[in-house]
Amino acid sequence: MTKKLSSYCFLLLAFLTIFSCSSPDKDIKKTNILFVSIDDLRPTLGAYGDTVAITPNIDQLASEGMTFRQTFAQVAVCAPSRASLMTGLRPDSTRVWHLGDKFREINPNTVTMPQYFSKFGYHTVNLGKIFHNYMPDSTSWEEPDLRPAQFVREGWLNRDGETFYISEEVNRSQAVKRDSLLKLKPIRYADGWNTGPAWEAANVQDTMYYDGAQTELAKRTLTRLAKSDKPFYMGLGYFRPHLPFAAPKKYWDLYDPQKIPLAANPNVPENAPGYTMNSMYELRHYDGFNHIGHPQSAYRMSEDTSRILKHGYYASVSYVDALLGNLISHMKEIGIYENTIIIIWGDHGWKLGEHNSWGKMTNYNIDLKVPMIVRYPNQENRGAQTFEITELVDMFPSLCELAGIEIPDYMQGTSFVPLIKNPKRPWKSAAFSQFHRRPKVSADGKRYMGYSINTKKYHYLEWYSWDTKTGTRGELKGTELFDRENDPYEKVNISAERKLSKVVEDLSEQLANGWKKATPAIL
Template sequence: MPQYLRTRTALFLCSLCLLAATVHAQATAADRPNVLFISVDDLRPELGCYGNEEIKTPHFDAFSKRATTFTQAYCQAAVCAPSRASVMTGLRPDSTRVWDLRGNFRQNLPDVVTLPQHFHKHGYHTVSMGKIFHNHMPDRVSFDEPDLRPAKYMTAELIDREPESFYHDDALNAELVRIRKRRLEKNPNAYADGWAYGRSTESFDAPDSEFYDGAQTDLAIQTLGRLKEKKQPFFLALGYYRPHLPFVAPTKYWELYDRDQLSMASNPFLPKNSPVMAMNSAYELKGCYDLEHVKHPSVAKLTEQEARLLKHGYYASVSFVDACLGKLLKGLTEHGLDKNTIIVVWGDHGWKLGEHGSWCKQTNYDIDLRVPLLVHVPGQTSSGACRAIVELVDLYPTLCDAAGIAIPDNMEGTSFLPLLSDPELNWKSAAFSQFHRSPRVTPDGGRYMGLSMVTSRYHYVQWRDWNHVTGVAGDLVAVELYDQQVDPSENTNIAGLDKHQPLVTKLSQQLHRGWQFAMPVE
């Protein structure tokens, strides 16, 4: 056979192979499960399915009956931007170099492939709405359809507005617009694009769809109807804004609770022997007009009436999101998508409701680091609570594993998919988190990084001098140790007791070895 015929024949056969591979890949992608990826901002494990008998969360609780409910799930940093960057890249804060609210992983790692980008590469159509990345710095390149909003929020005056700051009081909204204008005139790069909070709470008697999270639930259900017509699986990310401050929710959810009967924090005081850099007090409350007297970094000084109002607002906001979740999952079923959709519901970090004399997040305490995480995979035969230690950084590889697509080599978490079949497996020995303190908020003007490690019994934290430019932690300045078996609320730091020094040494060595040596043994 002449050379040119051999070449043409080879090219033809090669084309057939490529075509066959493409058809196979398309068929494989079409058969893969969809992903419904639901984040809830500032949601701590304060749900009925986590043992709280006071809060009203019937839809979370119903979903938990067909999902695995992880009771020992931990975020990598107890504040939005670093936690979400870690989830969406599968990398830890020291790798993304996002340690605070201003950090931007895309500037630090321009070519990093996020979770939805990776699913797109494997045949998925990816869509986002609500708060997935930190809201004022969304990563639009991650999605085929980024940052969808309900139509009524797409007007010129609302398109650049932070949904967290929406009130129904028109006078208050107008005042916030004026504040923003003044901030931007003073500093064009003002944090959160200049938006501010008004009041800490608002109850308004209107349908759920008149509130942002209710409206975007309706949009998500409409989008599901559109996505099911595509000949490819979808990855739909929906980020709920509540229960983030301000606590704005329909009146009917406020009416579920008697404010005077709500149980308040049993430990409204700093942990005994706590180092000065460990507590943040109530950073976010200062942004609310009605709580301007709250000073930082001292312990938050709220009256009982103010504290009850905040807890009431938090609970009402959680119940509102619970209703949104129930409506969304009902819509998924009505569209016939429930049998072939992975569903993940997660909170980005915990939140204090007066514990340790403080509010909000931004510490290394368990109350801020432990998060709700519920996962359902099609065909899952077991459900219920799983007490194994898992981390939010594990979500990226877990979803890849569940969808049958390749797990990237650079992951700094591990797939916990086996736990959905056998929740009693011997799993990770520890979870690793961190939080930094800047001179702006520390009483002594120091800059520190708190390195946290939670084992099956102990919570160990090292505070070190920290260089925010290089990201290098230096000299050890303080240590915390909590025995969660006898002190689950972490009220006493026992690191300084002589009898615990062998344990402190052992845990220090384990922390130094790092997360790589805490992975489950295959």
């Protein structure tokens, strides 16, 4: 080979090497996405300053990634919140306002996050609750609704993973009650299985409950996906800490219930309108709770029961934390941890006695504030936190940017990637949320739509009458204002104070201007 030809071959080889290393397509194939939903998870985590919560694995992930300390859900109930974040659209655009609304029926042409990522070469897989319960939406996934084999039985196909108990006595009772319920109404939430005790602490291995079995399936699935040339997008939805608080006994044993503090704000906010609170009908389905009253009544739960429920919630959170630790260890063993974007989020908060209530379904911040933690390859500022305002609807465009794919131009959220690079930079001026209060659960028996805006200083709400047929609001019925700095637990509605009339006026205008006017100036 001549010297000239040898030099030419060397230059060609160098060029091909540089080109292959810089190829966007090659980079995208190397970056997987693990998209982890934890149902009903409020920021009850060590990484969020909760000194009681025992969550070492999520805390470790936070120490390697970014923790968003001021993230808000668009709606404080499962179906609307998940429809919003999975489409990148806000509730008045998805028109999914409460549990019974199904986004795919409302708009069959909706493109969800996994659908979109599939267009860019991602293999999409779903385990557990990503959309709402028995709504796996096969259109969104190449492998929809993977389930542990032991839970795939006739009569269980529309059953939710949260409804399984260990006790055979409870299982027999559930079946009897379900038969009775289905005779009265054949189509029911959770297919009629959501009956039984509100907690269980069985002395069993993690895999005996659904979330544990699902984690083992996720590990096997990741092992299979790791051998593929295609990147994967796995949606993994944990059911705990959703009711019932059923978790292995060892996680209950982590806590002394007497050392778990009760709610700091056990009363409905002072001066609250009569329609702001939900009826706690979710808890009322469970054994021994069918008598509980509306939060805006004279009803008060006993301290003993409050402690058991709060204990069960914390135990359930620690259970999911341990499962995630197991999953992450497996990802490291099979060599995909460093090549995977991991995002963990809660779909809305949950009241543990706050506002005289248990559950979600209000516009108060105890129900709107959620955890969101992200870790990704070659991340800057590992272990950082930001207190700038973010929203769940931001996840879709953010994951697009992190994966190096085009962000759809119709997104109604904002990519938070610039915020990861500079956690203290000015960001959104407000977060926007809403809640549809239906007549059967409001204290006054009427229908409302409440709109919420959170700034760093204030939380302001407007409640309107609502026409459910047209999906339009009517007359303004009431307002609420909370000083987030001086009243973080939202104990007193101060919207009627004269000295704050200009604040109310300005916030009302900002709420009317909507989310577009609150977006940051991208630098």
